[in-house]
Amino acid sequence: xxxxxxxxxxxxxxxxxxxxxxxxxxxxxxxxxxxxxxxxxxxxxxxxxxxxxxxxxxxxxxxxxxxxxxxxxxxxxxxxxxxxxxxxxxxxxxxxxxxxxxxxxxxxxxxxxxxxxxxxxxxxxxxxxxxxxxxxxxxxxxxxxxxxxxxxxxxxxxxxxxxxxxxxxxxxxxxxxxxxxxxxxxxxxxxxxxxxxxxxxxxxxxxxxxxxxxxxxxxxxxxxxxxxxxxxxxxxxxxxxxxxxxxxxxxxxxxxxxxxxxxxxxxxxxxxxxxxxxxxxxxxxxxxxxxxxxxxxxxxxxxxxxxxxxxxxxxxxxxxxxxxxxxxxxxxxxxxxxxxxxxxxxxxxxxxxxxxxxxxxxxxxxxxxxxxxxxxxxxxxxxxxxxxxxxxxxxxxxxxxxxxxxxxxxxxxxxxxxxxxxxxxxxxxxxxxxxxxxxxxxxxxxxxxxxxxxxxxxxxxxxxxxxxxxxxxxxxxxxxxxxxxxxxxxxxxxxxxxxxxxxxxxxxxxxxxxxxxxxxxxxxxxxxxxxxxxxxxxxxxxxxxxxxxxxxxxxxxxxxxxxxxxxxxxxxxxxxxxxxxxxxxxxxxxxxxxxxxxxxxxxxxxxxxxxxxxxxxxxxxxxxxxxxxxxxxxxxxxxxxxxxxxxxxxxxxxxxxxxxx
Amino acid sequence: xxxxxxxxxxxxxxxxxxxxxxxxxxxxxxxxxxxxxxxxxxxxxxxxxxxxxxxxxxxxxxxxxxxxxxxxxxxxxxxxxxxxxxxxxxxxxxxxxxxxxxxxxxxxxxxxxxxxxxxxxxxxxxxxxxxxxxxxxxxxxxxxxxxxxxxxxxxxxxxxxxxxxxxxxxxxxxxxxxxxxxxxxxxxxxxxxxxxxxxxxxxxxxxxxxxxxxxxxxxxxx
Numbered sequence: 001x002x003x004x005x006x007x008x009x010x011x012x013x014x015x016x017x018x019x020x021x022x023x024x025x026x027x028x029x030x031x032x033x034x035x036x037x038x039x040x041x042x043x044x045x046x047x048x049x050x051x052x053x054x055x056x057x058x059x060x061x062x063x064x065x066x067x068x069x070x071x072x073x074x075x076x077x078x079x080x081x082x083x084x085x086x087x088x089x090x091x092x093x094x095x096x097x098x099x100x101x102x103x104x105x106x107x108x109x110x111x112x113x114x115x116x117x118x119x120x121x122x123x124x125x126x127x128x129x130x131x132x133x134x135x136x137x138x139x140x141x142x143x144x145x146x147x148x149x150x151x152x153x154x155x156x157x158x159x160x161x162x163x164x165x166x167x168x169x170x171x172x173x174x175x176x177x178x179x180x181x182x183x184x185x186x187x188x189x190x191x192x193x194x195x196x197x198x199x200x201x202x203x204x205x206x207x208x209x210x211x212x213x214x215x216x217x218x219x220x221x222x223x224x225x226x227x228x229x230x231x232x233x234x235x236x237x238x239x240x241x242x243x244x245x246x247x248x249x250x251x252x253x254x255x256x257x258x259x260x261x262x263x264x265x266x267x268x269x270x271x272x273x274x275x276x277x278x279x280x281x282x283x284x285x286x287x288x289x290x291x292x293x294x295x296x297x298x299x300x301x302x303x304x305x306x307x308x309x310x311x312x313x314x315x316x317x318x319x320x321x322x323x324x325x326x327x328x329x330x331x332x333x334x335x336x337x338x339x340x341x342x343x344x345x346x347x348x349x350x351x352x353x354x355x356x357x358x359x360x361x362x363x364x365x366x367x368x369x370x371x372x373x374x375x376x377x378x379x380x381x382x383x384x385x386x387x388x389x390x391x392x393x394x395x396x397x398x399x400x401x402x403x404x405x406x407x408x409x410x411x412x413x414x415x416x417x418x419x420x421x422x423x424x425x426x427x428x429x430x431x432x433x434x435x436x437x438x439x440x441x442x443x444x445x446x447x448x449x450x451x452x453x454x455x456x457x458x459x460x461x462x463x464x465x466x467x468x469x470x471x472x473x474x475x476x477x478x479x480x481x482x483x484x485x486x487x488x489x490x491x492x493x494x495x496x497x498x499x500x501x502x503x504x505x506x507x508x509x510x511x512x513x514x515x516x517x518x519x520x521x522x523x524x525x526x527x528x529x530x531x532x533x534x535x536x537x538x539x540x541x542x543x544x545x546x547x548x549x550x551x552x553x554x555x556x557x558x559x560x561x562x563x564x565x566x567x568x569x570x571x572x573x574x575x576x577x578x579x580x581x582x583x584x585x586x587x588x589x590x591x592x593x594x595x596x597x598x599x600x601x602x603x604x605x606x607x608x609x610x611x612x613x614x615x616x617x618x619x620x621x622x623x624x625x626x627x628x629x630x631x632x633x634x635x636x637x638x639x640x641x642x643x644x645x646x647x648x649x650x651x652x653x654x655x656x657x658x659x660x661x
Numbered sequence: 662x663x664x665x666x667x668x669x670x671x672x673x674x675x676x677x678x679x680x681x682x683x684x685x686x687x688x689x690x691x692x693x694x695x696x697x698x699x700x701x702x703x704x705x706x707x708x709x710x711x712x713x714x715x716x717x718x719x720x721x722x723x724x725x726x727x728x729x730x731x732x733x734x735x736x737x738x739x740x741x742x743x744x745x746x747x748x749x750x751x752x753x754x755x756x757x758x759x760x761x762x763x764x765x766x767x768x769x770x771x772x773x774x775x776x777x778x779x780x781x782x783x784x785x786x787x788x789x790x791x792x793x794x795x796x797x798x799x800x801x802x803x804x805x806x807x808x809x810x811x812x813x814x815x816x817x818x819x820x821x822x823x824x825x826x827x828x829x830x831x832x833x834x835x836x837x838x839x840x841x842x843x844x845x846x847x848x849x850x851x852x853x854x855x856x857x858x859x860x861x862x863x864x865x866x867x868x869x870x871x872x873x874x875x876x877x878x879x880x881x882x883x
Contacts, residue, residue, distance in 0.1 A: 555745060556823075582742045583725070629749065630823055 040493045043484060046073040051514070054446050054507045056459070057116050057130050058480070061501025064111045066132055066143065071446070071507055072457060072482055074496035082141045082150045083111030083134045085597070091150070093597035095573065095608035096528075099306035103137050103155050104186075104291040112136045114503040115166060115230075118145075119213070123170040123235045123451030127512030129213050131166040131175050138162035140175055140206055142213055147518045151297040154215045157290035157312050158185050158202045164228035164244055166206075170235055170451075174273070175206040175215065178228030178244050186290055195253040199225040202314075203244070205273070205280075214296070219280040219313040221320060223269070224377040225251055227260070229334050230401070235451050236342030238360040240274035243345050245329070245336035249376070261351060265328040265384065267376070268336055268347050270363060275323045276315060285315040300527040302606050317378065325367060326376050328384040329356060335401035335442075339410065339425050340451050344389055348399035348412060355392035355399050355412060357428060362387045390428045396421050400441060401504075403448030405455040405485055411448075413440040413460065420460060420483065422490060434490045436481055438464040445485070446507040454509065458483045458490065461502040468495055478502055519583040521604030528606035530575040535559045540651040547572045547649075553587035553601060554579040555628040558621070561636030562657040565649030568616055568642055574599075577606045588624025591638065598624050613640040690789055691874055694867045695781045698789060701860045702777030709733050709767045711853035714807070716833055718743065719845045729755075730851055733766040750831055750842070751822025752814055762806065769799065786871065793864040800861050808835050 046052055052070030055077075060067050064084030068077045083101070085092030092101050092109050101109050111134035119129045130143040138156035143149065156162055156177055164178030182201040184190055190198040200222055207218040226246040234241035249266045252259030279285065288311070295306045327347075335348035345358040365371070366386040373383040398416030405411070410425050418439050422432040442461050446454035460481040469477050477497035484491040523533060532538050532550040538559040541548045547570050552559045566572055578587050580603040590598035594611050601607045613619065622635035641647040650658035690698075712730035715738070719726050727739040735757055744754040757763055773796055780788035815832025818825075826842070833839065833846045840846075850858060 556749075580745070582739075582745070633823075 037491060040484075040491065044072045044074065044482065044494045046070070046075070051510060053510060054454075054457075055510050055513055056444070056505055056507040057118065058461070058498060058505040059113050059116050059132065059501075059503045060499045061114065061478075061503055062112050063499055063501070064113050064134070065499065066113060066116065066130065067499045067502075068148065069496075069498075070510075071459070072493065074480065074482060074494050076498075078148060079499055080143060080148055080150065082132055082143065083108075083113055083139065083153070085109040087597040089600035090597050090607060090609065093609070094599055095610055096303040096606075099304040100150060100153055100295045100297065102295055102306035103139070103293045104157075104308065105137060108137045110136075111139060114163060116504050116506045117166055117168045117175070118506040118508055119172040119208075120168060120170055120450060121172070123233075125447055125450055125452075125506065125508040125512065126172075127508055127516075129172075130506070131168060133162050133165035133177065135162055135165075135180070138165075138177070138179070140166045140177055140215065142208075142215060144213070145513050146516050147299070149297065151299075152213070152215055153293075153295045154206060154217065155292040155294070156202075156204050156206075156217070157292040158183070158200075158220065158288070158314075159204060161227075164203075164231045167231045167233060167242075168208075169233045169242070169273070170239060172208050174218065175208060176231060176233075176242055176273070177204040177206065178202075178223075178231055180227055180229065182225035182227065185288070192253050195225060196251050199251075199253075201226050201228060203228070203271070205276070215294075217292075217309075217312055219276070219285060219315055221271070221276060221315050221324070222317045223320075223324065224317070224379070226267070226269075228269075230336050232336055232338045232449060234338055234342055234360065235340070238338060238342040238345075240272060241360070242271045242273045243336050243338060244269040244271070245333035245347060247332035261332060263331070265330050266332055266349070267326040267381070268329045268333060268345065268358070270325045270327060272323045276320070279315055279319060279323070280313060284319055285313045287311050288314050299521070300525060302521070302526065302528045302531075321378065321380070324379055325363070326379055326381045327358060327363065327387055328373065328381060329358075330354065335399070335412075337402040337404075337410075337449065339404050340406070340453055342451070344425050346402040346410060346412070348402055350398050350400055350415065352399065353394070353397075355395045355402075355423075356384075357389040357392065357425065358387050359389035362389070392421075392423050392428045392430065395423065395430060396433065401443060403443055403445040403458065404453050405445055405448070405458075406453045407455065409485075411443060411445060411458050411485070411490075413443045415439050415441060415463070420458060420490060422485070432489050434483060434492060436460045436462055437468050437479075437495070438462055438466060441502075442504040444505045444507050446509070448507075454507075456484070456486055457493075457507070458485050459505065459507065461498070461505065463501075465497075469497060519603075520581055521602060523577075523579060523581055523604040526577070526604055526606060528575075528577070530573075530608065531606040532575070532577045534579065535653075538653070540565075540649060542649055545570050549574045549651075551576050551589075552579050553577065553589070553623065553634075555585065556623075556630035556634045557653065558589075558623065558634060558636045559653040560651035560657075561653050562639075563636070563651045564639040564641075564658055565647045565651075566613065566638060566640050567645055567647070568613055568640060570613065572611045572613065572638075574609045574611060574621075575606060576601050576609070578603050580604070585627060586625050587627055587634070589621065590624045591621035592619045600625060613638075616640050616642045616645075688786055690780075690784045690786055691870060694789060694871055695784055697863050697867055698777050698792065699781035701863045702774045702781065702792075704856055705770055705774040705777065705860055708770050708853040708856050711856065712737065712851035713853035713857065715849060715851040715854075717847040717849075719847075720843045722843070733770060733853070734763045748819075749822065749824045751819030751825070752831055753817070753819075755814075760810075773799070786875075789871065790868070793868050796864050797861060800857065804835065811835065 054071040056069040056071045058067045066080045081091040091097050117131045118125045132141050138159040142152040144151045159179045160183045161180030163180035166175045182199045184198050203221040205218045206215045227248040229245045231244040246267045248260035249263050290312045297304045329347035330352040331349040332351050333347040333349045337346045366382045371383050371386045373381045396414035396417040400413045400415050402410050402412040412421050419435050423430045440460045444459045462479050465476045465479045478500040480498050482494040532552045535552050538552045539550050576589050578601040588600050599607050599609050619638040714731040716729045729738040776792045780792045811832050815830045831841050834848045838847045
């Protein structure tokens with residue numbers, strides 16, 4: 001108590017001197033970095049045992065994973081491995097999941113996951129699948145929202161830096177992916193300084209089968225050697241069109257920082273994809289020899305397969321002159337966002353001092369009236385003034401990305417001035433601005449890029465956290481901020497840490513998903529060729545130097561739990577079948593010295609861990625997921641004999657365990 | 662109402678006819694008995710297809726609850742999960758093949774339905790009393806049988822069970838709620854069980870009606 005009084009005494013002196021300083025002129029303005037109003041806590045508080053109103057699917061950037069949050073609480077629900085191995089559950093390590101990470105470059109167990117799109121029907125989120133991009137080794141993945149698992153990954157040929165991806169059309173007809181890096185065709189090398197002559201951009205149209213969701217590269221568009229940054233589908237009146245932001249119209253290939261920032265205006269590329277589709281279907285285009293992996297997960301066999309495909313249909317630039325138009329847009333635009341009405345297209349030029357809004361009806365008119373401002377690589381460039389709805393004046397510095405609410409307002413993130421600005425799409429008047437901590441990248445309004453925004457919140461995904469959380473060494477947490485947008489003024493409600501790095505996200509009502517969640521896999525539907533359906537099928541079989549262990553898991557034992565007769569030089573495959581048919585009873589499996597990972601096997605599922613013993617000895621194995629009161633007893637012993645020894649293959653559990661002969 | 666009607670009819674009949682009629686009536690059923698017995702017998706058929714009893718289990722780990730339903734011919738619900746859990750305390754696993762009752766219970770219900778319909782159609786008292794008392798006797802025996810199974814499962818535990826609590830038995834309640842370690846067990850009739858209860862109550866009601874009617878007629882003859 002004494003020390004507290006001393007402290008408060010000191011604090012009083014300090015406050016008094018600060019107050020004096022503040023009274024004098026020329027002092028620094030106060031920041032509002034911790035300003036939240038009184039009821040903020042109440043607005044994000046979800047009482048224990050109750051559910052959030054929204055699911056948020058937030059990209060995990062360089063972690064190659066997708067995180068799932070509840071909103072408005074900002075609680076992390078799950079991290080889903082997509083392009084990255086996950087030792088937590090064996091994804092990318094188990095024999096069944098290895099094919100999922102196969103590419104034309106071999107096994108690539110990581111990627112840079114930037115953008116997220118929830119499948120849509122009639123321009124509204126339908127909650128069936130999430131599509132995400134792999135930026136580095138160009139890939140698009142599909143996650144099933146019944147099981148929250150990566151069920152498909154397709155690689156993109158003739159692409160590099162799959163950044164303008166994976167944006168979808170209104171009825172999920174296509175997932176569309178544009179290259180950040182324009183490059184020559186795969187497998188062809190040129191001097192880099194011949195960029196202008198030999199490099200190309202491509203836009204991939206990945207068709208999505210209506211029922212199964214299965215992806216296939218329907219066709220690619222050959223486009224000028226620009227850097228494609230982001231894109232979005234048209235909707236309503238602009239249905240059938242797609243809009244891409246581009247930068248590096250200078251076609252620089254070195255010191256892009258400077259050389260790709262010279263032109264006052266780059267482009268938004270408008271593509272009439274319905275016409276492109278017609279062209280592709282009418283037999284136009286050339287089939288190019290390529291090599292790309294198509295990896296699929298089969299829920300019945302609990303296994304992935306990887307198929308190497310060798311051909312892609314390409315629509316050549318010369319055939320696309322009446323399908324693709326360029327819209328000048330200041331300057332190096334990042335976001336390319338279409339409002340819910342489908343009439344307004346916002347280009348967020350990250351080096352621009354204003355925010356241009358284009359009008360789709362004016363674009364159509366300009367095309368009809370041939371109101372062109374020259375050509376770029378043979379493509380018509382529309383006159384800026386003719387297609388412009390208007391410019392938001394002095395919006396902020398470094399506009400990146402815009403989303404929309406359900407009341408005709410837009411919310412644009414500003415990286416350099418670190419703020420969100422709310423403005424009216426029609427009048428272009430700025431209505432409000434709030435600071436973000438710090439340097440916001442993307443932002444998300446629930447349903448904010450669809451025909452049906454839910455309003456309520458905007459979430460900022462920040463690039464820098466600095467002093468916002470307890471420090472954790474040089475590598476700090478990533479962060480997001482939640483703002484209430486239900487009133488006239490945006491109100492900061494919550495800061496919360498995220499996995500790295502959050503780029504884009506999609507937030508949709510929980511009601512679209514939560515009651516469809518899979519609880520168990522039915523054991524009678526398990527078609528894994530090496531499943532042991534019931535303890536009676538638990539066994540060990542030798543096939544040459546391969547030893548297959550068909551092991552079952554049920555509370556609280558592994559069968560068999562004594563195995564002898566394995567020798568150094570053998571490859572052991574543990575095929576683990578979880579016999580449970582009860583919700584939330586996964587079992588884990590780990591064995592001493594395994595060079596890959598442990599496994600987490602869901603009820604009714606079969607997964608396989610390969611284990612190659614390098615020395616003789618006794619190797620315990622056990623369940624790693626605390627499953628029951630006797631979880632610690634859920635274990636077993638593997639006896640490994642020296643190479644060439646003749647220890648007979650014996651196994652068992654309890655009464656059947658190998659005993660003295 | 663019906664009784665009033667009967668006595669009215671009686672006063673209108675002249676002496677001998679009335680006596681003969683009384684002799685016949687002593688052996689025949691009241692119209693209400695015949696109607697209700699027929700209805701009860703028909704809905705008894707449903708019991709062959711509906712769950713008769715249910716045991717609900719709740720535990721901290723099972724907020725959604727587990728339930729087992731007992732039909733005339735099978736077990737349903739979370740039997741496998743319950744079996745999985747029971748091995749900790751050494752309780753035998755539940756298998757339909759272990760219950761001889763499942764082989765003949767549907768026939769018993771069918772038999773009572775048939776007998777009831779015959780009794781209603783024939784209108785004979787002895788048939789009705791055979792049906793009604795037989796059914797009540799069956800109900801009591803069934804509950805005794807159920808209790809004995811519960812006792813058997815709850816007490817005959819594997820001496821090697823991992824969890825052994827001295828003096829603890831795991832017999833579920835015959836009806837009502839009982840806490841068994843971390844599980845709260847709630848035993849109640851299911852749809853079929855409520856139908857059986859209803860049929861039983863109808864049988865009791867009708868027995869009283871018939872007996873009362875007989876006494877009434879007996880007194881009025883003298």
